[in-house]
């Protein structure tokens with residue numbers, strides 16, 4: 052009889068499986084959605100407001116999704132930004148909300 056894993060061990064295994072599965076699905080779907088969105092919205096909307104024309108390279112969530120799937124995938128909540136604008140926005144949010152968001156936009 053194999054020795055049953057203790058509870059902590061099982062939880063860790065479960066977290067790892069769930070994490071990687073979510074990541075895989077998220078990455079493939081996000082990369083495709085992101086590429087399509089940037090093709091249709093090739094310019095940074097904030098630069099446009101300032102009268103400049105800059106290619107957008109990042110998709111920003113107008114309302115921080117904080118891991119909320121519906122907000123995350125709602126293209127109505129997306130805006131195309133250049134990297135400097137996105138980083139500036141992100142920093143402001145981090146200062147205001149004490150939330151850290153990774154490169155891919157998910158809370159760390």
Ligand SMILES: [Zn+2]
Nearest residue numbers: 095098133136
């Ligand atoms: Zn910009």
